[in-house]
Amino acid sequence: MAIATFQILRGDASNTRVESYSIEVSEGMVVLDAVHAIQATQANDLAVRWNCKAGKCGSCSAEINGMPKLMCMTRLSDLPLDKPVLLQPMKAFPLIKDLVTDVSWNFAVKKKIKKFKPRKPDNPDGTWRMAQEDIDRVQEFRKCIECFLCQDVCHVLREHQLHDQFIGPRYLVYTAALEMHPLDVEDRLEDLKKEDGIGYCNITKCCTKVCPEDITITDNAIIPLKERVVDRFYDPLKKLFRIFRFKK
Amino acid sequence: MPSYDTHNYDVLVIGAGGAGLRAAIEASAAGVSVGLICKSLLGKAHTVMAEGGIAAALANVDERDNWKVHFADTMRGGQYLNNWRMAELHAKEAPDRVKELEAWGALFDRTKDGLILQRNFGGHKYPRLAHVGDRTGLEMIRTLQDHGIHLGIEVHMECTITSLLMGGDRVTGAFGYEREKGRFKIFKSNAIVLATGGVGRAYKITSNSWEYTGDGMSLAYHAGAELIDMEFLQFHPTGMIWPPSVQGILVTEGVRGEGGILLNKNGERFMFSDIPELYRNQTADNEEEGWRYTQGDRNARRPPELLTRDHVARCIVRQIKEGKGSPHNGVFLDISWIKNKIPHAAEHIKKKLPSMYHQFKKLADIDITVEPMEVGPTTHYMMGGIRVDADTQMSTIPGLFAAGECAAGLHGSNRLGGNSLSDLLVFGKRAGEYAAKFSKENKGGHLNEEEIANAAINALEPFERNEGESPFQIQYDLQEMMQELVGIVRHEEELWRAVEHLKMLHDRAARVKIVGNREYNPGWHTALDLQHLLTVSEAITIAAIERKESRGAHFREDYPQKDEQSGKFNLVIKKNADGEMKLRREPIKEVRTDLQQIIEEMK
């Protein structure tokens, strides 16, 4: 069997180093399998987050050879194994230990977004009717497994660390799912422009590129939201139109 | 003396999957303070893995459906060992729980006239599963999570409870550690809801993640609560088997619901050759009828692939044993064949089973729209667990509640697909409601300092040793052993061997050695989880020895038939005064007449 070498970032925020581990590779192995093998035999205390191992929970996010990926969905056969494989934790969040980062910022951001507020039920039993064609768009966004790879790759967070002014692609997708929900009547456009900092997105589409669920984050979520923000705040004709309608 | 962070709540919910979240939401709505403990991050619990759907008799697709049919289906599926009151409540309340999710933002797939779409599933007479493609669990947990975070529930992520704290005969708190720094935490609470899920990690081939080490069952057991039905562990018939690294990952029953068929290596549709008596009237006797059923023909009967999971899993094992298995010791599950039946089959499959398509494409290089999958049984779900009161979900310990997979009763000897998600919602809600009520009515629980000190000493003990085994090795050996000796097909002699092995593993676990410090150290976490795994494995094994018949998920090679007398009791496990595991038979309460009548009518 082939041998592969992994260089894994070890340590906590105060002290990091890169350590090398070599393991035997078998057919169909993914990066997470390799990490588990290393953990079980060479480094019992190697910290790594994981759960489902099937690309459904979004726990095992890391940077493999410099690209944000899910370790459980990255097969070793797709990596050049003649060179060492570099494994690092996500960079946009503070390091806890080894491959584990403190992603609590994300949960705090979600809490600030106005929650789902449905219109009055259509039927006396408190239910609604919705056409499949009207929810297709939102169902795409609800595929999100909250792996935060899009947050990690976004240069506004990763490079410029504007965590206090920009909610990041994940929460723009989340807001899009709420704003485009056929039942929702809440208004989040002002928040989007101000607190959420949608203007910081400069559409470089890295988030779309790394999304393991293939959500078209930029084109289907962020740009349509930007357009809605334009409607409200930047389009002079629409503004005029609103003023006149208001006066009548 | 170690230091602790102390938190006070009226209700503490341990576990943040579907049941835990639903319980926390309900308790919070009742106006009490709620703490919620997640072993992982919020929203990563195993509920996200549920694919097929939520069973609820909404009757949106077939108006002949109602709670009575659902009740009868559940009882039949569980071979009448179910707690019939739970089955009744479940069938009656599931539709409301599903509609409630919609009011919180969930978006289920729709029928043509805009209602929640429902699909066919094994053991359900009518199309009953509300679903979102094949990612229903994700939709459910996200909906609950997004609703719950606005209710003032305090969430403790990456925090594991290692023992329950008792004040006299009632539960008053919980002791655990947070992963990041390894600090101890004490939660003082007058009511605790356990919603920790199952114990799949006791087996080598499992669909469960590392978290599912039977914590709740073990915590409750060691606190003195009763466990019930522990011999009934569900093996899902279709897990991935190749390549080795994906072994056990679930292949949703939805594949068969959409028309997928099981074939052996000779291309025979072997499920037709063994249809159990209990289901003969409901099962198609030819392929054409089975196909029509999956396409919504209301007069057709279900194909045998959609029989209950216990039965399908055993048929697959039999094929493999007879040498008719696929190259990697499984059988073939084929959905691509429907291209002979409908146009645009590939698009249809991708639309209906997107994550299955994705999973096989990415992990196994298989395009399920053109070739069959290789599948085999995988450890999936624990029917048994903490014995609870049907209405309140309180265990035999005052103040200790349980809901979801770690509780028992609803499913009897075998769970129907889709009944788990509805179980989480229905009984999660009830547990939260009654825990809040209990907490309000029973204030003033106190903690025992000595108990806390002991819990801390036990948790730190593995660090004291300089010599010892890796906890990962012991866990691995346990998984191999359970897979081999307490698997799908069981035998008395093997089970006794398992008891011996468990004793040895217990001794080895007491001598594990931990590398590194307390900060985010998976070795330490595994060492602590091992205790729970061993406790629950022992309970499974001794219950499996005691039930000398084959029923539901429990199959005994030495007693291959169902035994009428054995159908009249459940097996209850409790720790005795000497700390030993004791087992007793508990007669099943007679079914209420009106419910019995429903069962008879639907037979």
Place this chain on the structure above:
Amino acid sequence: MAEINLSGTKYRFGNTYRKDAWWAYPLFVFLALSLFVVYVTWAAWQGKNYWYGPYLSPLYSPELFGPSPHRWIGPQPTWWPSMIRFSPALFVLWAPGLFRLTCYYYRGAYYKAFWADPPSCTVSEPRKKYWGENSFPLIIQNIHRYFLYVALFFILFLSYDVWKALWFTDTSGNKSFGIGIGTLVLAVNVVLLSGYTFGCHSLRHLVGGFIDRLSGSPVRRRAYICVSCLNRRHMLWAWMSLFWVMFSDVYIRLCAIGVWSDWRIL
């Protein structure tokens, strides 16, 4: 929102752990767009050789003022300042130029390729400061839709140019129907530009994206689906149409200069 402190991370321009050729795509964009801008600027200032028989270069269309028979209003206006060289293209080229400049696809592409913001995904940037499209000047990008409105008119004019390119005048002054290679070049140009313009993100918003429920309004839904369909390949349309506009000008210019002779098919 919670503050976040990522101490210990040092960034240097171009720093990355990626092992692939991450620079290839931004480099391609840089070269291709540079080539286009240089060529179009050159061609626009020529002021001649932009028409050949019934063909009019799309860079000069619609020709509002100018010397050619394709003009709409009249010859070079008298108020044109003499120190600036006259070219009919100057009246019109700003519109498609701004349409592309504010296009959502090109924005992302040139921010990377020309401004290294970021140079590529997970590659470090040269500057610490970042304003995004939140403040001047990039906040202007938000009026993309107005350039879309203008661009839609251009599709009409360019289609008319194709119509005109079907009618050839012979030496004796008689007009007759015909198709030349140039006609096809101009027709393909309109198709590609339409594919690009009708796939615009702003248009997608305006025809239906702005509301949450499209069921019940079949026409609007149909339109939304069509625009969305083109939008999925917006990048491809953008590059193809960009290339073809340039090619159309080159073709007509070569014919006009006499380097190349157009070939009549019909």
